[in-house]
Every structure is written in structure tokens, then in C-alpha cells.
Amino acid sequence: MKFIIGKEDLLNGIRIVERATSQKAVQPVLYNILIETLENNKIRLSATDLVLTVITTVDAQVQEQGKITLPAKKLNEIVSKLGNDLVTFEAESENTNVSITCQKSKFDIIGISANEFPADIFNYEIDESKCFDVELKPFLKGIHQAGFAAASYEVSNLLSGIVCDFNNGILEIASTDGNRLARVREKITSDISEQTQLIIPSRTLNELLKMSSFIEEDSIKICKDKSTIIFKSEKITTISRLLEGQFPRYNQLIPSESPKQAVVNVSQLISALERVSVMVNDKTSIVKMLFADNELTLSADTPDAGKSEDKIDIEYDAEELLIAFNYRFVLDALRIIESDNVIIGLNAPLSATVLKPQSEDDFICLIMPVQIR
Amino acid sequence: MKFIIGKEDLLNGIRIVERATSQKAVQPVLYNILIETLENNKIRLSATDLVLTVITTVDAQVQEQGKITLPAKKLNEIVSKLGNDLVTFEAESENTNVSITCQKSKFDIIGISANEFPADIFNYEIDESKCFDVELKPFLKGIHQAGFAAASYEVSNLLSGIVCDFNNGILEIASTDGNRLARVREKITSDISEQTQLIIPSRTLNELLKMSSFIEEDSIKICKDKSTIIFKSEKITTISRLLEGQFPRYNQLIPSESPKQAVVNVSQLISALERVSVMVNDKTSIVKMLFADNELTLSADTPDAGKSEDKIDIEYDAEELLIAFNYRFVLDALRIIESDNVIIGLNAPLSATVLKPQSEDDFICLIMPVQIR
Numbered sequence: 003m004k005f006i007i008g009k010e011d012l013l014n015g016i017r018i019v020e021r022a023t024s025q026k027a028v029q030p031v032l033y034n035i036l037i038e039t040l041e042n043n044k045i046r047l048s049a050t051d052l053v054l055t056v057i058t059t060v061d062a063q064v065q066e067q068g069k070i071t072l073p074a075k076k077l078n079e080i081v082s083k084l085g086n087d088l089v090t091f092e093a094e095s096e097n098t099n100v101s102i103t104c105q106k107s108k109f110d111i112i113g114i115s116a117n118e119f120p121a122d123i124f125n126y127e128i129d130e131s132k133c134f135d136v137e138l139k140p141f142l143k144g145i146h147q148a149g150f151a152a153a154s155y156e157v158s159n160l161l162s163g164i165v166c167d168f169n170n171g172i173l174e175i176a177s178t179d180g181n182r183l184a185r186v187r188e189k190i191t192s193d194i195s196e197q198t199q200l201i202i203p204s205r206t207l208n209e210l211l212k213m214s215s216f217i218e219e220d221s222i223k224i225c226k227d228k229s230t231i232i233f234k235s236e237k238i239t240t241i242s243r244l245l246e247g248q249f250p251r252y253n254q255l256i257p258s259e260s261p262k263q264a265v266v267n268v269s270q271l272i273s274a275l276e277r278v279s280v281m282v283n284d285k286t287s288i289v290k291m292l293f294a295d296n297e298l299t300l301s302a303d304t305p306d307a308g309k310s311e312d313k314i315d316i317e318y319d320a321e322e323l324l325i326a327f328n329y330r331f332v333l334d335a336l337r338i339i340e341s342d343n344v345i346i347g348l349n350a351p352l353s354a355t356v357l358k359p360q361s362e363d364d365f366i367c368l369i370m371p372v373q374i375r
Numbered sequence: 376m377k378f379i380i381g382k383e384d385l386l387n388g389i390r391i392v393e394r395a396t397s398q399k400a401v402q403p404v405l406y407n408i409l410i411e412t413l414e415n416n417k418i419r420l421s422a423t424d425l426v427l428t429v430i431t432t433v434d435a436q437v438q439e440q441g442k443i444t445l446p447a448k449k450l451n452e453i454v455s456k457l458g459n460d461l462v463t464f465e466a467e468s469e470n471t472n473v474s475i476t477c478q479k480s481k482f483d484i485i486g487i488s489a490n491e492f493p494a495d496i497f498n499y500e501i502d503e504s505k506c507f508d509v510e511l512k513p514f515l516k517g518i519h520q521a522g523f524a525a526a527s528y529e530v531s532n533l534l535s536g537i538v539c540d541f542n543n544g545i546l547e548i549a550s551t552d553g554n555r556l557a558r559v560r561e562k563i564t565s566d567i568s569e570q571t572q573l574i575i576p577s578r579t580l581n582e583l584l585k586m587s588s589f590i591e592e593d594s595i596k597i598c599k600d601k602s603t604i605i606f607k608s609e610k611i612t613t614i615s616r617l618l619e620g621q622f623p624r625y626n627q628l629i630p631s632e633s634p635k636q637a638v639v640n641v642s643q644l645i646s647a648l649e650r651v652s653v654m655v656n657d658k659t660s661i662v663k664m665l666f667a668d669n670e671l672t673l674s675a676d677t678p679d680a681g682k683s684e685d686k687i688d689i690e691y692d693a694e695e696l697l698i699a700f701n702y703r704f705v706l707d708a709l710r711i712i713e714s715d716n717v718i719i720g721l722n723a724p725l726s727a728t729v730l731k732p733q734s735e736d737d738f739i740c741l742i743m744p745v746q747i748r
Contacts, residue, residue: 073680076653076654076680076681079653080650080653080683083646083649083650083653084650099681106685106686106687107647107650107683107684107685108683108684108685109653109654109681109682109683109684110681110682110683111654111680111681112679112680112681273456274480276456277453277456277457277480280449280452280453280456280482281449281482281484306485307446307449307484307485308449308472308482308483308484308485309482309483310453310480310481310482310483311480311481311482312479312480312481313479314479
């Protein structure tokens, strides 16, 4: 194997695929990036943790065909420290020792044979009739807005997935961990014909968000093959297992209207929550909120440490209401909101509370309060 | 106790003294800052870990005298999140519960009685005849340059101290951990008359460096009281135990001349070391350096991972020499050097090697090589 490649192109390629390498692998090869020369003066980089696979191609001057896997972390360390120049990769066939040279720097790095890389991750079929194009920008914005409420990622937990529901020109994205819920609806340009609900692991979509700056096109092709989803742009292919099962009927949980409404400045509420949370009980993270007379009073206390209280002016003329939340859930939701003000829809101390940006109709966030004695 | 104080003044005061709070205290009060009102509309903040004590005064409008200790970490968290306005501290006498209010924010924080704060740390006497003033800027520069080679801080280890030797208008500062040594000599304006050698814990001087931006004067007063040293500026007093014993005669270790000399560009050598160190054996950190024919070849290797090599152009026309170092010691020294080039004075593969900035005569760093098979 021998190829010559630009340092920055190579580094970008490594950064794209290394997100899919395993963090704690049983097989050492899952820490590695598979490097393969292609026929048309390109190389292909692939990495997988067996759930998520990312593949990218990079232009290179290929002088001798071959393939090898190299440890992602070391490879990134080496390449990022090279001068900005052409880099030569060279290995004798059947040999796992690869030499990397750039200017006066030379590395010999010991890899693992490409034969040990799991081949079946590439065994997916793309049935073009089941693929559809989706406009990238609103899709990514939707994931950013409505994906944060998913449970932490676990292959076996359906709630660690983000629901993407394509229906008649509208994309609905939602996630919930049982204590909170986020949902956004976006008009989207797409050639999908029938209604399709996909439950995609939150990890997959979060990695897609992070690598999205490397995607040059305005839209991305989405294909489904049995329990696999494939996101395809010209240079990057992301393949992921889908989560399967019946996702909770979350839309039924969202109250159609809230009897009490408060209009609150988002950045004032964030600052007040951050101040008050200094005295929050670490075990419960509870902040109490008292809505009354155009004023919101926040308070927290921890035995042995002390207590805190803060007040902000709001618009609220309904009946006085004392309600308590895990303040982290409230902050998570507020930090996603781009509008200056949030409308907080309240009902009773133990009813689901609705947060809606004042200037955006299609995004909604639901938080379950906690009981206080 | 009651006083009103500006938020930024208070926050600066907290940041100055909290460096002296203990990181792992047997007595909880050592995590706290002692706050005392003074007669002349000032408050005094003090913290100590029983080795290092820092005291500062801050202007405040004192309405009722009193004192209390409050947890440094919580206090910093609270005050840094307050609006930039006046802050009121209030506590009933004999009560350890302090209320802090600012605008619409209110905190009740539970402290520990001031009586539990170790009083004997304030029991030092300043004999003005034994005090002297030192120009601050060259003193701090010298600590920065020649303090990094000290052993990691331990009360019982003399090598964790930094030697400051005042002698006839010259201040010599040096440190060594046995594997490396740094020494700087500075002309200094000071009214000290007799030669004085002080072995000051490196932690004390490093904290002094970090808080130096808060010292407004051009010079600082240094006083010695038995085994205690006191650094005094108008607003900040730093008190520290001195280390006692016979510091190694380090000047004898520095070779008077080196038979082989190389002139090397500092930033090129740093980059090459950083690249080569990717393949360094984590257990030994050894990088080999081959000086020959106006070229320096650096190399490292780790079984199972691979090896690295880099070359840089240097000025060197002496006999070829292969020598090996813990690369971290070389990087530490190079990163202190402000000159473009470093003169590396070599002798034999196991002789102490001297690093000197090309454009600065008074700073010298010595590194012991390691044996390679």
C-alpha cells in the first residue's frame, strides 16, 4: 500500500470517522480506523463501534493498492502535529507496520490487519426506491432543538432514541426520558411519499450534528434497510442501527391548553436559576418556583449549607402557584430557546408544565414537576 | 455583624485569599474564609491551610462589627453570580447563619464560628529591622524562570523549595528536583544589607505569582520571623512557613564550560519534541537526540505502538553525540525560554547538559540525561 495525501484533508477525514470508534471495545480493532485505497485516486476511511459506522472518502494520490487498520487516537495525534504538507503512507503488503512521512518527520505505526475489521457492517443494501432526500438545515435544527430530552444512550432503551416522523411535508422530531419531553415540527422539503416514523439512537444524531460542518451539500439522502438507517452525502456515509418498538404516544401527553400562563424573559430566568442553584440539594436538584402577582420567586435550600432566593419580574396575573422542578431540566430547555421570552403554561403543582418560545410556534417542551412536602 | 461592599471588590478579595484554603482539611474550618470587620470601614479576609496563609483587606461600609468564617467555594460561587452592585452581609451575633443580599437575590449561608479559625497563624512578629523591600517585577520574573524545576510540593522535602539568595544587589533564584536544575541571577533594587538565603516552599511562590496581578505596588516587603516568611503589600499579606536545612550546593553542579555546543531554534525544537513524543514509551518518556553535522535527529519508540523520528537543522560542528532525555524536562525548560535560540552545552552521553537562552546570560537550566542501552 502506498498513497500521498494532503495533511488537512487527511486530518478532516480522521476527525469525521473517529467519532464512531469504540470507547471501550472488546476487539482492539474497534479502536482503529480502516484505511483502504480505492481505484480512482481516493482513500476510504471507516470506523465503527458495531452500532454506529461512519465512512468517508478523501482524495489521495494512490501509488499502490492496499488496506490496513490503524489506532484512531494515535493517528489523530500524529497527523495533527505534522507540518501542513503532503503526507506519505506506505506499508509492505501483508505487513501491519505502516510508515508515515511528512517533511522531515517519520513515524512507524503498528496497525491491525484489515481482515480483522468487521466486514458485515458494510453489508447493507440501499434500495433506491426507499431512499429520500431531506433538506439538511431544518433537519439538523430540529435535532438540536428536540433531541436533548432523550434518555442517555443505551442500545436497549427505546427512550434513548429520537423520533423522526415524516408526514406530508412536515417533519416532527421528539424525544423524552419520561421526566421531560421536547417536540418540534418543521416544514421540510423532501421527496418522501408515505408517512415514516424512525426511532434513531440519540448518539447517531448527535454525532451527525457534530460532523455536519463537513457535509457540503444542502440536503442529505436517508435510506432505510430493515433495522438499519443510512445517511448519505457525497463524501460521508453514516450507518446506524435503528431502535425498534412502539414509542410512547407523546403527543397525548402535551396539554392542549394551560389555564395559567406566565411570560418570562429567558436570559433573566437562566441567570436567576444559576444563582439559586448554588444552594440546591445535590441529591434532588430541586428549585421551587412561586408564580404570583407578576413576580416569579425562585428558591432552593440544602440542610447544613443554607438557602437561596431570587425574584424576577414576569407577566403573570393568574392565581398564585407554587411548583418545583429539577432545575437542570428547566435550564436545558431554556438554553435551547432562541426567543427573548418563554411562555410557561401552568396548571397545578403536579401537572406537566409547558415551555414555548414566545416567537416560535412549532417548538414545545414539557417538564414534569416534582413533589415537595 | 453587618457591612455593605461592592461586588467586584469582594470577589477580588475572595479570589486572592481562597488560594490558601486547604484542599483536603482535617478541620472543616480550613475550607473557609475568615471574614472580620475592621474599625476603619474595611473588612479583612483570611484563609490558611496552616502552611500558607493569605490575608487581604477590602473597603466596605461597616455598620456593625463582627466576624464569621464561610465556605470559600460556596462564597465564590455565590458572589461571582451576583449582579454588579452593592452586596449586604448580615449576621446576628453568636449566630453562624449569614444572610447575603444583592438586588433581588438573597442567600442564607451557614458558616463556622470565627473562634474555630486557627488564631496562631496571626502570631508572627514583624521586626522591621529584618524586613527589606524588593522590586516586584524582577523578583516575579525570576520565580517564573527558575522555580519550575522544584520537586512537587511536600512540607518535608527541601527540594520542593525554591532558593532565593540575596547577595549584594544580586538575587539568585534556583530550584532542582535532582534530575534538573534551573538558576537565574538578577540585579535587583533592594535595601537588604547582609547575604540572606531563604528556602521558600514552591507552592507559596507559585501562589504569589498567581495573585501578583492584584498587587498594585512596584515593590513588596519581605520579612523573616524565625521559620516564617511574610510578603507584605498594602492590601495583601502572605505568610508562609520556610523550609529549613542545607540546600544542595547546586552551583557546583553546573559545568563551567561545555566542550560541545549546539545552537537550536527553540520553537522548532518544541514542535519536533511534541511530534516525536507521540511514540514515546509512557513509562520512561525517553526521547533520543543525535547531534551530528548541523542536524539534530530526535527519535522515540514504544514496543507494540511504533516509533517516530524527526530532524531539524541546527548549528553543531562538534563530534557526533547520541544522548537521551526525559522529553518532558526538555520541554519544561524550552517553554520558559523567551529567546529565539537556545544554546545546548553538551559533554558526554551521561553528563549534565546545559540549556541557555542565546540572548540572555543570566538564566541557565541543567538536565541530567538518562542511560539508554
